Amino acid sequence: MTSRPSSSRDSASAPPSAAPEGLRARRRRETAQAIHAAAVRLVERDGLAHVTVDMISAEAGISPRTFFNYFPTKESALAVGPPPLTDEQRRRIGEGDPRPRRVLADLVDVLIHHLDEDPPLSGGRRHFRAMVRIASAHPELAAVVHARFDAFESELTGVVAQRLGVPATDPLPALLTGLALSVVRVGLQQWSTGGEEPAERDGTHGTPTAAGRRDTDEPGDSSPAAELRHAAALLRTLLSDQPE
Template sequence: MGVIGRRERKKLATRTALREAALRLALRDGVEHVTVEQIATEADIALRTFFNYFSSKEEAVVAAAAAGAEALIAEFRARPAGESVLRALRQAVLAVLDHDDTISRDYLRAIQLIRRTPSLRPHELAVLAAQEKALAGAITERLSPAPAGIYPDLCAATALTALRVVLSRWLEHAGGPDETPPMTILRAEFDQAIAALAAGLDRPGTADPADPDREAGSGQ
């Protein structure tokens, strides 16, 4: 990646200021009580400038989750080339969530907020779709020769779904809306998820004892 120019740095700083202000106000007052005008004022940015970056207050709030997703993809791309896809993804997830920086903290706060705010869910879907596409591309780059067919898309979608399940289960251990559960719980849950994906999800079913087709000699 080349050096970012001054104009792009300024645009990034403006977007970041709006994103952080939107999340901060939404966490304090609730999304339904926050206005676009308040977000612009909080970020010390002109109201008309807001709409150059976001179409709504909900999109601005969810942008914190998008920034966390982008950080995850960047960490995945930076993992050593010899690591397997799932190993690299595990390390990338833990690296992002272990970081004590604004992006990591806001990512978790946004996830918690989205869980309890139905109006944010449609906007979250757009973030998830973009994340899946980006991860599928990174997976394709990691493997040589590049895999054909469904694998990159399926692997990205499955792995990120597993991450969402793990994060949801992990956040259930929180004692309050602003509390972050211990990382040891997250590590254990995510390791279980990665192990399940690596082993394959297909398992034999349990036949109904009353089902005549379960007989070994049924010929079916």
């Protein structure tokens, strides 16, 4: 759920080959994620009011100037949202069989892969929980996160409406999008609470280590994809006796 910063200078100097552009985009995502992860670690440790851009930059191993190439404020580095859909993902959702069940199945499948590759989720359960705690403690951050998710839902609804051949104001695209996002919410909730330690439920979070991890972190934290797929399977079961 990381911002994808853009640079007109990079675009102007990019070679025509698609491969270097892919490498550059990956490096941008990796840097943005390193900044985001550093911000989360520091705010968890010191509190939002005591963390500065200089501190985040030092923790991420970059300069403050580089930080501002990615995020305008420290708050924006914390308030992440879903990454934009790729052209291929938009095509998979927006083209094909217009029957609602088929649209829903494709939408859920795309969202599972989309979120499974999202850098903040790849940080593991502890990182995800920390993001939730920080947003919950700071309403201004929660408002930004909700706004980004609302914009993402509106984007999805528009693409679904395109496939159905109906206006975006029609209730069916919104209903299908809402069902798909409910699968995501349930799957992420189940994943994020998996392996939760008693200490964390009591409000303590282990001892920080030099690497920014905590002594209760699972060394092999699982991907959320399995729980997302399980939630999708439950939805398919519920719909299995219904007509197309």
